Amino acid sequence: MTTPSRIALALAGVGKIARDQHIPSCAEGADFDITVAISRNGRIDGADNFTSYDEFLEKRRDIRAISLCTPPDVRFEMAKKAIASGFDVLMEKPPAATIGEAEALRELAEKAGVVLFATWHSRFANGVEPARQWLDGKTIRKVEITWKEDVRRWHPGQAWIWEAGGFGVFDPGINALSILTAIIPGQTIVEKASLAFPENRQQPIAASLKMKSAEGAPINAEFDWRQEGPQTWDIVVETNSGLLRLAKGGAELYIDGELQVEGPDREYARIYSRFAELIRSRRSDADFQPLRLVADAFLTGERHTVEAFIE
Incomplete structure (x- = not known):
């Protein structure tokens, strides 16, 4: 059970990077509990597991933060839906497939008043x-x-x-x-x-x-x-x-x-500490210069x- 000082987190994409870094970093850190997982193939023990992203958005409106660990080609639509649903969003690198997608997400997050964190681990x-x-x-x-x-x-x-x-x-x-x-x-x-x-x-x-x-x-x-x-x-x-x-x-x-x-x-421990800091201060951190260089x-x-x- 998530304590008042910890933040309930949904994790989308239970692949290698999630298992190697995101899951252990949250488990060992002081800020987040992964209470929901969304993946077509992977599961997280002790979490509420979904195979459908839209079903998750519909049924777990109590969750307010999400970490997107999917490949970049599907991340834009997932982030867009999360922002529209009022989630604070962490995006694994690279944050999007194109500069246009990245900048659109930054504008959407600003208008919605949610936190957007484009991580560069x-x-x-x-x-x-x-x-x-x-x-x-x-x-x-x-x-x-x-x-x-x-x-x-x-x-x-x-x-x-x-x-x-x-x-x-x-x-x-x-x-x-x-x-x-x-x-x-x-x-x-x-x-x-x-x-x-x-x-x-x-x-x-x-x-x-x-x-x-x-x-x-x-x-x-x-x-x-x-x-x-x-x-x-x-x-x-x-x-x-x-x-x-x-x-x-x-x-x-x-x-x-x-x-x-x-x-x-x-x-990744520092990434999640930074995400918690951004959520609590209601600020975003979305720098896309590395993506622009590519x-x-x-x-x-x-x-x-x-x-x-x-x-």
Whole structure:
């Protein structure tokens, strides 16, 4: 039973990310109880489980907050209905399939007076906020992003990521872009991109982006889903006062080679703490710059066909 200090939450989409992150984070945290689950295939023990989203909206009007963990191609309609029903809404990344959808949801939430939280989980990694603080006031000379992982290891059997609207390598790559836009002030500009599409897929397996900061500092990013062996999630920022490196997806922060910050993964625990804070203060947090950078990469990108990807 939810206590007065805790918030009853519905969770839509009981897949891998929900089981790995959302469910344990809520169970271990101080703010939310998952009292309802909506999924065609998954269930949560102890929750009121629905297979129909519309049935849930009709029967559980007592729930006022929902976490959407579905693939982005169906999230717009689900979020739109939730907002119309008066729910405060948390959206797993990427928050929508297009910029138009994302901005429409932001406007709808504002008009309805509900909270909209577009999460970027990598922004909540241990080293990201300390990195932003260290960079504040410094001159940024260059940024290099290397984000390479094995798609077979991290996204097994997830065919939707290869379809139109599935993002391909930008599904993990947008995590790097979310960190970049959190620690570098102003708007980041995509100048050109090179996108590698397997001959049997609709989304890229690798991408190279040439960007620049609002102040003109060059920013280069390499994304690849074909990495074997050790996985690489690094962001290196050269400044007038030293070299900053975020490693392991932002979990570790180094300044001039010296480890400054490390610790256990608390990204999703911090996401839910932030959602509770937003609900209680009745404020939204809906930044779509990482999504815009992905869209700009497709707009400016040269398409290259590479060998077929067979899982």
